[in-house]
Amino acid sequence: MNISGNLNVIGYGLSAxxxxxxVGIVFAAFINGVARQPEARGQxxxxxxxxxxxxxxxxxxxxxxxxxx
Amino acid sequence: xxxTLLAAEELNPLAPHPIEIIVGLIAFxxxxxxxxxxxxxxxxxxxxxxxxxxxxxxxxxxxxxEEAYVLRQQYEDQLAGxxxxxxxxxxxxxxxxQQIKAELRAQAEEEAERIRQRGHEQIAxxxxxxxxxxxxxxxxxxVQLAERLVGRELSAETRRTETIDAFLAELDELAERRxxxxxxxxxx
Amino acid sequence: xxxxxxxxAPGFEPPGVADFNLPPVFGEITKPVLLxxxxxxxxxxxxxxxxxxxxxxxxxxxxLGESFHGIVRNSIARDMIGAEYLKFVPFxxxxxxxxxxxxxxxxxxxxxxxTFSHPGVPYALAGLVWLLYNYLGIKRHGFAGYMRISTWPPxxxxxxxxxxxxxxxxxxxxxxxxxxxxxxxGNMFAGHLLLLLFILGGQYxxxxxxxxxxxxxxxxAFAMGIxxxxxxxxxxxxxxxIFVMLTASYIGTSLVDHH
Numbered sequence: 001m002n003i004s005g006n007l008n009v010i011g012y013g014l015s016a017x018x019x020x021x022x023v024g025i026v027f028a029a030f031i032n033g034v035a036r037q038p039e040a041r042g043q044x045x046x047x048x049x050x051x052x053x054x055x056x057x058x059x060x061x062x063x064x065x066x067x068x069x
Numbered sequence: 070x071x072x073t074l075l076a077a078e079e080l081n082p083l084a085p086h087p088i089e090i091i092v093g094l095i096a097f098x099x100x101x102x103x104x105x106x107x108x109x110x111x112x113x114x115x116x117x118x119x120x121x122x123x124x125x126x127x128x129x130x131x132x133x134x135e136e137a138y139v140l141r142q143q144y145e146d147q148l149a150g151x152x153x154x155x156x157x158x159x160x161x162x163x164x165x166x167q168q169i170k171a172e173l174r175a176q177a178e179e180e181a182e183r184i185r186q187r188g189h190e191q192i193a194x195x196x197x198x199x200x201x202x203x204x205x206x207x208x209x210x211x212v213q214l215a216e217r218l219v220g221r222e223l224s225a226e227t228r229r230t231e232t233i234d235a236f237l238a239e240l241d242e243l244a245e246r247r248x249x250x251x252x253x254x255x256x257x
Numbered sequence: 258x259x260x261x262x263x264x265x266a267p268g269f270e271p272p273g274v275a276d277f278n279l280p281p282v283f284g285e286i287t288k289p290v291l292l293x294x295x296x297x298x299x300x301x302x303x304x305x306x307x308x309x310x311x312x313x314x315x316x317x318x319x320x321l322g323e324s325f326h327g328i329v330r331n332s333i334a335r336d337m338i339g340a341e342y343l344k345f346v347p348f349x350x351x352x353x354x355x356x357x358x359x360x361x362x363x364x365x366x367x368x369x370x371x372t373f374s375h376p377g378v379p380y381a382l383a384g385l386v387w388l389l390y391n392y393l394g395i396k397r398h399g400f401a402g403y404m405r406i407s408t409w410p411p412x413x414x415x416x417x418x419x420x421x422x423x424x425x426x427x428x429x430x431x432x433x434x435x436x437x438x439x440x441x442x443g444n445m446f447a448g449h450l451l452l453l454l455f456i457l458g459g460q461y462x463x464x465x466x467x468x469x470x471x472x473x474x475x476x477x478a479f480a481m482g483i484x485x486x487x488x489x490x491x492x493x494x495x496x497x498x499i500f501v502m503l504t505a506s507y508i509g510t511s512l513v514d515h516h
Contacts, residue, residue: 042336046506053503054428057436063443064435067083082274082446083439085377092290093378094385096297101351103301109347111308112326118313 008066015062022055210240269461272453277374277446292372296358304354329353329501337505338512345508348389352382353501356441360493363449364486371445371493376438383438386504391430394511403511437503444496448489455482 030048034041214236281287307322315323329350334342356373363371373379394403407429408422459478462471 045502046337046509049499049502049506050510052499053433053436053440056440057428057432060436060439060443064083064439067081082277083376083442085380086287086289086375087377088285088287089289089293089372089375089377090381093293093372094381096293097351097355097378097382097385100297100301100355101348104304104351104354105347108301108304108308108322109326109350111311112323113343115311115313115315115319115323122313 006066008069012062012066015065016059019055019057019059019062022058023052026051026055206243210243267465269458269465272450272457276453277449279370288370289372289375289378292359292362292368292370293378296355296362296372300351300354300358325354326350333498333502333505337502338509341512345505349501349505352504353497356382356497356500357494360445360497361490363445363452363493364490371449373441374445374449376442379438379441380434382500383434386437386507387434390504390507390511393508397512406510406513433507437500441496441500444492448492451485452482452489455479455485 026048030044033044217232217236279288282291304322307318310316311319326346330342330346333353334346334349338345359372359378362368363374391403394406397403398406408425409418410421410425413421455478459475459482462478463475466472
């Protein structure tokens with residue numbers, strides 16, 4: 001069997017693991033916080049989305065590098 | 070760019086297409102500008118109107134309630150005043166009635182007293198008159214009796230009693246006659 | 258990109274980057290360009306339709322328009338930006354509508370191409386957002402004040418700052434537009450690729466492949482394609498939402514007062 005392809009995509013796959021976990025943790029904490037204190041939802045939402053954007057940035061960098069290199 | 074698009078099988082997917090950027094930006098900004106000019110002010114106006122309607126309605130209702138409350142207070146005050154006045158008038162009337170009754174009673178008592186007084190006076194006058202008459206007649210009668218006693222023999226006891234009886238009977242007759250005479254003439 | 262050689266029938270050529278290089282319809286005009294113009298027109302027409310007779314008690318169409326506007330206004334802009342949110346509601350609503358319609362083009366029959374699986378417009382929109390929030394921040398706090406807000410978190414020991422400040426600068430000033438645009442592009446690109454894979458794969462299994470087993474399996478591939486179409490619908494809505502949400506939150510952090 002002969003497998004050919006771009007090795008970069010494997011690198012992207014690896015780079016997506018960490019952000020995946022990170023995004024999960026961010027939203028788990030957000031859901032926890034809202035469940036404990038529903039009135040703080042508005043405030044928490046902003047923080048949660050900034051944290052989500054920050055950790056997903058790494059996965060997006062991985063995607064860029066998979067195509068760019 | 071078209072030629073490269075057509076030619077390049079392996080065009081990097083991260084490479085932008087300039088025409089898309091230009092058209093996309095123009096389309097989006099135009100869309101944004103048009104919506105901002107024409108559509109969204111309408112939405113905001115409707116929201117504002119709705120808020121005004123609801124809050125204005127609540128405010129108006131509150132005002133009406135306030136007014137009704139003031140009015141009710143006024144009516145109650147008035148009613149209380151009226152009730153007090155009615156009570157006062159009733160009390161006055163009762164007092165006046167009592168006074169009138171007392172006055173009337175006093176008057177009646179006075180009148181009764183007066184009538185009684187007059188009655189007493191009349192009775193006293195009648196008695197005096199009778200007494201005067203009697204005094205005048207008794208003198209005469211006594212003289213007659215004495216004459217009669219003297220005229221007859223005063224010897225026999227029986228005669229004497231007869232004479233006295235006869236005299237007394239005569240007196241009775243006299244009295245009867247006198248009773249009928251003043252009853253006919255003496256009402257005053 | 259990947260070719261697996263199976264003996265007699267021609268091997269399955271999986272969909273790849275080349276599928277996104279569409280031939281021009283005429284001249285320089287390609288399908289995404291037409292879709293961009295088309296999306297702007299239908300969004301404007303739809304909104305105009307909803308407010309043709311604005312009334313206190315909304316009609317059905319007015320209610321729809323108001324709901325759309327209200328979601329952006331009340332649950333995105335107001336929560337994220339704070340006191341001055343009303344100024345930004347038109348921009349955010351137009352942005353949300355534009356993104357949503359262009360994303361949903363990916364699953365609308367006959368169109369079936371998410372415009373933003375080409376990265377040009379996401380770059381442009383993210384650049385617009387970048388200019389907007391930096392302009393607002395500098396206008397509000399001055400250049401030094403804005404830099405302090407975005408790179409100088411309070412109550413941090415100095416030895417942490419050595420690492421933290423460059424990271425904050427990179428992530429807040431440099432990386433934000435990149436991630437904003439590429440998140441959208443990446444999701445649309447991968448989603449479209451996924452659907453292509455299932456549909457083209459099913460087609461290959463049904464018509465090209467020799468093996469009877471593959472022909473029998475083909476309906477499952479189509480079924481998965483349908484399932485993932487629904488999944489893509491969800492992802493497309495969520496991506497449009499996240500784009501607008503992050504835009505609002507960037508604007509909000511630029512305007513916030515740390516004093």
